[in-house]
Amino acid sequence: MKKMTSAAIGAALMTSVSVPTMAMAEDLTLCWAAWDPANALVELSKEFEEQSGHTMNFEFIPWPNFADRMLNELNSGGKLCDLLIGDSQWIGGGAENGHYVKLNDFFDAEGISMDDFAPATVYAYSTWPKGTPNYYALPAMGDANGWFYRKDWFADADIQAAYKEATGEDLREPQSQREMLQIAQFFQGREIDGKTVYGASIFTERGSEGITMGVTSALYPWGFKYENTPGSYDMEGAVNSPEAVEALEFYKEFYETATPPGYTNSYMGESLDAFKSGQVAMAMNWFAFFPGLYADPATGGDKIDFFVNPPQNQAGSTLGGQGISVVAYSDKQDAALEYIKWFADPEVQAKWWELGGYSAHNAVLNDPGFKDSAPFAGDFLEAMNDVQDFWQEPAYAELLLAMQKRIHDYVVADQGTAQEALDKLIEDWTETFEDEGKL
Amino acid sequence: MTDTIANRAAKATPPRVARKIKGLSDRAIAWIFVAPTIFLLLAINIFPLIWTIQLSFTNYRANRLNREPEFIGLRNYERILTDSDIWLNMQATAHFLFWTIALQTLIGFTLAWLINKKFKGNDLWTTIIVLPMMLSPAVVGNFWKFLYQPQIGLFNYIVAFFTGKDPSSFEMLGSVQLAPWSIVIVDTWMWTPFVMLICLAGLRSIPDYIYEAAEVDRASKIRQFFTITIPMVLPFLMLAVLFRGIENFKMFDLVVQLTGGGPGSTTELTSINLKREAFEKWRTGYASAYAIILFVTVFGLASIYVKALNKVKER
Numbered sequence: 227m228k229k230m231t232s233a234a235i236g237a238a239l240m241t242s243v244s245v246p247t248m249a250m251a252e253d254l255t256l257c258w259a260a261w262d263p264a265n266a267l268v269e270l271s272k273e274f275e276e277q278s279g280h281t282m283n284f285e286f287i288p289w290p291n292f293a294d295r296m297l298n299e300l301n302s303g304g305k306l307c308d309l310l311i312g313d314s315q316w317i318g319g320g321a322e323n324g325h326y327v328k329l330n331d332f333f334d335a336e337g338i339s340m341d342d343f344a345p346a347t348v349y350a351y352s353t354w355p356k357g358t359p360n361y362y363a364l365p366a367m368g369d370a371n372g373w374f375y376r377k378d379w380f381a382d383a384d385i386q387a388a389y390k391e392a393t394g395e396d397l398r399e400p401q402s403q404r405e406m407l408q409i410a411q412f413f414q415g416r417e418i419d420g421k422t423v424y425g426a427s428i429f430t431e432r433g434s435e436g437i438t439m440g441v442t443s444a445l446y447p448w449g450f451k452y453e454n455t456p457g458s459y460d461m462e463g464a465v466n467s468p469e470a471v472e473a474l475e476f477y478k479e480f481y482e483t484a485t486p487p488g489y490t491n492s493y494m495g496e497s498l499d500a501f502k503s504g505q506v507a508m509a510m511n512w513f514a515f516f517p518g519l520y521a522d523p524a525t526g527g528d529k530i531d532f533f534v535n536p537p538q539n540q541a542g543s544t545l546g547g548q549g550i551s552v553v554a555y556s557d558k559q560d561a562a563l564e565y566i567k568w569f570a571d572p573e574v575q576a577k578w579w580e581l582g583g584y585s586a587h588n589a590v591l592n593d594p595g596f597k598d599s600a601p602f603a604g605d606f607l608e609a610m611n612d613v614q615d616f617w618q619e620p621a622y623a624e625l626l627l628a629m630q631k632r633i634h635d636y637v638v639a640d641q642g643t644a645q646e647a648l649d650k651l652i653e654d655w656t657e658t659f660e661d662e663g664k665l
Numbered sequence: 666m667t668d669t670i671a672n673r674a675a676k677a678t679p680p681r682v683a684r685k686i687k688g689l690s691d692r693a694i695a696w697i698f699v700a701p702t703i704f705l706l707l708a709i710n711i712f713p714l715i716w717t718i719q720l721s722f723t724n725y726r727a728n729r730l731n732r733e734p735e736f737i738g739l740r741n742y743e744r745i746l747t748d749s750d751i752w753l754n755m756q757a758t759a760h761f762l763f764w765t766i767a768l769q770t771l772i773g774f775t776l777a778w779l780i781n782k783k784f785k786g787n788d789l790w791t792t793i794i795v796l797p798m799m800l801s802p803a804v805v806g807n808f809w810k811f812l813y814q815p816q817i818g819l820f821n822y823i824v825a826f827f828t829g830k831d832p833s834s835f836e837m838l839g840s841v842q843l844a845p846w847s848i849v850i851v852d853t854w855m856w857t858p859f860v861m862l863i864c865l866a867g868l869r870s871i872p873d874y875i876y877e878a879a880e881v882d883r884a885s886k887i888r889q890f891f892t893i894t895i896p897m898v899l900p901f902l903m904l905a906v907l908f909r910g911i912e913n914f915k916m917f918d919l920v921v922q923l924t925g926g927g928p929g930s931t932t933e934l935t936s937i938n939l940k941r942e943a944f945e946k947w948r949t950g951y952a953s954a955y956a957i958i959l960f961v962t963v964f965g966l967a968s969i970y971v972k973a974l975n976k977v978k979e980r
Contacts, residue, residue, distance in 0.1 A: 294945065301728040301947070323729060432927035488815040490839030490928055505816075620729075624946040631750075631930060639841050639929025661724065661948075 251279040252561035257296060257307035258548075260286035261494075262518045263367055266581040273577070274568050280561050289494060290434050297623065300325040300553070308556040309565055311366050311548045314350045319620040320551060321354035326362040327552040332563055333361060338570045344368065347586035350615050351549030356457075363549025364566050365586035367514065370535070370609035371443045371544040372602070373406075373426075374501065374519055375399070375508040377531040379418060388412075399531070403447055403476060403538040406508070410484030413507035425484030426508040427500035428477075429493055430638055436493035437637065438616065438629045439544050441477045443510060443535050446542030446614045448473035459659050466648035469539060474644040478637045490638050501525060510535075512546045513609065516602040517582040532602040534609045545613040547584065621658050628654035714960075721954035728947040741954035750930065751938065751955075758934045760845055761852070761920075762913050766906055768853045773860025774902060778894075780861070781868045791865075795858040802855070806922020809851045813837040813923075838924050844931050848920050852913065860905045867901030868894070896980070903974045907967065914963055935959055 256271070258264050264286045271282045285306060287295045293313065299306055300320070312320060320326035329352075333340070340348045340361060347365035354362055379385055380397055389397040389412050400406035410425025417423075429440025442450070450473060451464040464470075486505050489496060494511055501509040502525050511519075520526045535543040550569065552562045568574060575587035579599070584606065590596060597604040617625045629651055636647035659665040672692070689697075721741055725734035745751055780791055797805070812820040813836075821832035837847040871893065879889045917936045920926070926933035939959065943952035 297728070298944070301730075319728070324731065431925070432929075433921070433925035486816070487833040488818075488836055488839060490836060491925055621946075624948070627941055627946055634927055635929035638839065638927060639931055641841070641929055 250561075251281070252308075252558045253281045253283060254308045254558055254561050254565060255283045255285055255306060256309040256311070256565075257285040257287070257299070258311040259292045260288050261514060263514050263583045266578070266583045269581055270574070270578055270583065271565075273574070274565060277568065278561070278564055280564070282565075290431075293434060293623070300555075303555045305553075305555050305557065307553050308558045308562040309550055310553050311550045312363070313548055314545060315616055315618050315622040315626070317351065317354050317362055317549065318618045318622060321360070321362045322620045324554055325551075327554050327559060327563075329361045329364065329552070329566070330359070332566070336567050336570075338364070338567065342570075342572075342588050344586045344588060344591055344610055346545070346610050346613050347547065347549075350545050350613070350618075351547060351586075354618070356618060363551040364570055365547075366550035366569070366583075367547045368584040368586040368606070368610055369512050369514050369546030369548075370606070370613050371439060371510055371546060372513050372516070372532060372534055372605055372609055373508055373510050373536075374516065374530055374532045374602075376504075376506075376525070376529060378529045379413075379507055380531075385418070399533045400536045402536050403444060406536050407476065407480050407484060410480065410508060414484050421504065423504065424486035424500075424506050426480070426510070427489060427492060427497040427506045428480060428485055428510050429497065430481060430485075430489060430634070431491050431493035431496075432630060432634045432638070433491075434493070435616075435626055435630065436491075437633050438626060439493075439546075440510065441474065441633050441637065442544045442614070442616065443542075444473045444477040444480070444538075445470055446544060446612075447535065447538040447540060448476075449539045449542075452617060459665050461652045461655060465652050465655070466645065470648055471644045473538070474633070474636065474647065478644070481637050513584060513602060513606050514546065516606075517600065520601060532605050534605045541612040543609040543613050545615040547586075619662070619664075621662050624658045625655055628658070717953045717956060720950050721957050723950040725950040725953075726947045727949040734950065737950070741951045742958070744951065745955055745958060751935075753930060754933050754935050754938045757845065757930075757932060758914065758936075761849060761916065761932075761934060762910060764846075764849045765852045765856070765913050766909055768849065769857045769860045769909055770902060770906060772853065773857045773905065774864045774898070776857065776861040777864035777868055780865060794861060797855045798858045800855070802918040803922055805851060805855055806919050809847075809854075810838065810923055813847055815839075839928055841928055841931050844924055844928055848923055848932055851919060851923060852916070855919070856909060856912075860902075860909065863901050863905040863908075864898055867898035870901075871897045900974065900978045903970075903977060907970055907974065910970070911963065911967065914959075 256267070258267070264284070268282075268284055271284075274280070275282055293316075296307075296310065296312060297316070297319075298304075300310075300323070310326075312326075317326075321328070332338075340352065340359070343352075343365045347368050348361075349357055351365045352361045352363045354360055380399075386397045389395070389409075392412055393408060395405075395408075397409065397412075400409055406426075412425070413423055414425040415422060429436040429443075431437055448469040450467070450470045452461065454460045454462075454464045486500055489500065492500070494515065497509045497511045498515060498519070500506045501519070502522060504525065516532055519530060522530075534541075550566060552559055552566065556562055569578075570587075572587055572589035575585040575590050576593075579585040579590050579596075585591065591607060591610075593599075597607065616622065616629075619625060632647045632651040632654065635641045636644060642650075656665060672695075720734075722736055722738060723734040724737050724741075726732065776794060780787060780794070800808075809820075812818050815821055815833040815836050818832070818837075820837065821835065824830065824835075825832040835843065837843045875893055875897075876889060879893060884892070915936050916934055917940065920932055920934055921937060924932045926937045935955075939952060939955050942948050942955060
């Protein structure tokens, strides 16, 4: 009897993981950040509600509190979320701490292949340990840090002439980080339409992840690496390489000479505000915001254009984006898996892109018409080819906060040198990896 | 026999109540009433404190429930006390504490002294002055963030008006030199009314006949101020300083809204740093040791201060 009971429980558990059923209509809650793509997902999910009979509820948290709120929820074994579109860096903790359901069996049973998704997104959003075929999420929202600029200003004959006179070069979309700085410095403090404007808005936020996401957009094109050998945690000479030092000095120079006054703690919202209020010629932000920016009646349309993070020594963009996971503490895992199955469908993915979400599905990305489907689509594809992400270790929050502190201390608070900041960062990270038993 | 709470409660219990409950002494009944409170105190104050002390000797992380915590002795304490960054946080906290208390005491007492004078509209002015402390710190933080904005902020324009400087030439929240002062200004704006109210209570408690006697003795106004007003208001003032000191030692919300601890770590007060260690980095053992160090510091300083306060009261 005991054997039979064990077998029955085992079978039930297997079934619950591998074969989603449609027996009961459930109230599912999907948790994500509160931003433009989340609204698109609400619209998209109506189709799922019609098809499945399940009801979708959404819990969207503003970005500055998203990590805090959601990681607390996961760490306390909370049942608020059945599905979570969690940041890429959480995948290590989500997998190792048992917060996310491992999806391999489910993918096999449902014929969902990770080969159907862009390799960079599968690597970044789904796998743990990195690059191994152990999947804890389905790539949901591809994203990278990119740039947008005032196309109307760049096309203005007087401004072009002034730029040519000042630099001896033509004003165009920047082809390198240095050229971007030169353009930003040209616009800094310039009078346009009777108003003083500034070069560019960049990420300098201290509290969560802002300045790290911003500075890595300079570090990666200079060739920054986290380790000399992947997986070895040997950071000396990689994190503080001469290229990394140069890139960090560059970012500080950018902040000091080409950004609006008062932008000492700015992230996504501030970047959008600076651009939409006509204060800056260029701004960095995540591709996720680009559909909304393009649609903006004041500064969108023919006044805006987009470009991928410019290369320097090499091409490189900071990865954003997220995968969708089933929360291990949910009582409605069957219905949640059903949602994932539906979401992985190429037709749904195509609609996701149409509504303003960034699909990572090859059927969408490789479509011949994709590049022309939006003014930023080609840049998005280009960016996703060269993305790099921050540490995705279970201790990522500790690693991130250390970098936030060291970089902000140097760039914004003007304390110490770039070399010292990166040396101290290695000390902090070494301590964390020692605590983790990885060094 | 010492007069304990239980004994006092037993004495206060009417005899017929005790007689109704057979087999229980008055003392036992008293304990039955007191026990829930004592249990609650133990559960929500003493037990967490003991548990925190215990955790402070481990490498426990509350987000790694599947990892057994290890006993690491005094390592957390050693790390904290030898960490130069934490000493910088302590310095930032000390700067904030010292200047907010000094300014609030000075301005609060001056306002109370002025308000205490009988004049028309006295009540209206009192209401207007106490308004800031009725606002939520989150609202105040956001509100002042706009006031400090270099391009559109009213504060910068007022400073520019008096100094002739360009308003966008200085950043209150973004400058390493000015940011510590910007949080002092906001806290002083918000909490000076509190000090004022306590001082006002002290001033109004001084009987008029003492001043009348001083007048008879031909004591000058200045003499009356230093020999009557100040000594008699001092216990109230010291109490206000104690409250503000304890409050500002754990200051978090206002500063997070204003600067987020930046630029760099310039305004990262110990409470902000502690929150990051405990609930963002999830170094629970380390954060416990940090909390114990802060607790001992506040408790020690507060004990010394309360003794001094009692001495002043006894005079």
